[in-house]
Amino acid sequence: MTTNKKAVWREKLAQARQELLTLLNALTPDQWNSSVFSENETWTVATVVSHLIDGERGMSIQIHKTRKGEPTVPEGFDINRWNAGVKKRIGDLSPTELLASLESTRAKTLEGLESLQDTEWALKGRHPTRGIITIEQYYETIAGHDLGHAHDIKQALALA
Numbered sequence: 301m302t303t304n305k306k307a308v309w310r311e312k313l314a315q316a317r318q319e320l321l322t323l324l325n326a327l328t329p330d331q332w333n334s335s336v337f338s339e340n341e342t343w344t345v346a347t348v349v350s351h352l353i354d355g356e357r358g359m360s361i362q363i364h365k366t367r368k369g370e371p372t373v374p375e376g377f378d379i380n381r382w383n384a385g386v387k388k389r390i391g392d393l394s395p396t397e398l399l400a401s402l403e404s405t406r407a408k409t410l411e412g413l414e415s416l417q418d419t420e421w422a423l424k425g426r427h428p429t430r431g432i433i434t435i436e437q438y439y440e441t442i443a444g445h446d447l448g449h450a451h452d453i454k455q456a457l458a459l460a
Contacts, residue, residue, distance in 0.1 A: 305416075305421060305436070306413055306414060306416065309413055309436070309439045309443075310410065310413065312439070312440075312443045313406070313409070313410070313413075313439065313442060313443050315443075316442075316443040316444070316446040316447045316450075317402070317406060317446055319446070319447060319450050320352075320402075320446045320447070320449070320450045321399070321402070323450050323453060323454065323459070324345075324349065324395070324399065324453075325399075327345065327395070327457075329395070331345060331457055332344065332345045332346050332395045333345070333346065334456060334457055335456065336348050336452055336453055336456040337452070337456075340384070341384065345453055345456075345457075346393070346395065346398060347386065347387060348449050348452065348453060349398045349399075349402065350386050350387065350390035350393065350398065351383060351386045351449070352402065352445060352446060352449055353390060353398070353401050353402055353405050354386050354389055354390055355442075355445055356405050356406070356409055356442055356445070357405055357408075359409075359427070359438050359441060359442055360405075360408060360409050360412055362425050362426075362427065362438060363412055363425070363435055363438050364412065365425060366423050366424065366425035366435055366438075367416075367420055367423060367435070371425075371426070372425035372426045372427070373426050373427070373428050374426075375426065377426075377428045379428040379429055382428070409442065413439065416435065420435055421434065421435050421436045422434050422435070422436070423435050425438070427441060
């Protein structure tokens with residue numbers, strides 16, 4: 301069963317990432333600096349990609365902690381405050397560096413996925429926005445995060 305589940309999630313993660321990469325690889329340098337969100341602080345395309353890297357790293361850590369029976373994020377965790385620090389955590393990377401970081405982060409995510417046992421898919425941890433979710437739902441969230449922000453970027457750049 302796990303082999304099938306692993307194959308399903310490898311494919312879903314690959315499809316979501318490919319959609320994102322197709323978009324990002326077609327952008328000009330100016331588009332990478334275009335505003336996507338501007339509520340409190342302006343997030344450019346580069347900031348959104350930094351956020352995707354940071355978010356995937358965080359969810360991979362949460363999956364690891366869930367597997368070990370450790371708490372993931374505390375109840376009341378302030379996701380907005382966390383997201384506001386993304387530039388400090390990731391740094392000011394070039395588009396090439398961001399794309400490489402997306403690739404290396406995904407490789408580590410897939411290493412974790414490949415090591416899962418049948419019994420671990422249903423283990424639960426606390427996600428900062430979704431609440432208590434299973435390990436399988438973490439992978440769903442990672443794929444959906446790529447797709448959601450690819451859509452945000454397309455809309456911001458009038459490519460949708």
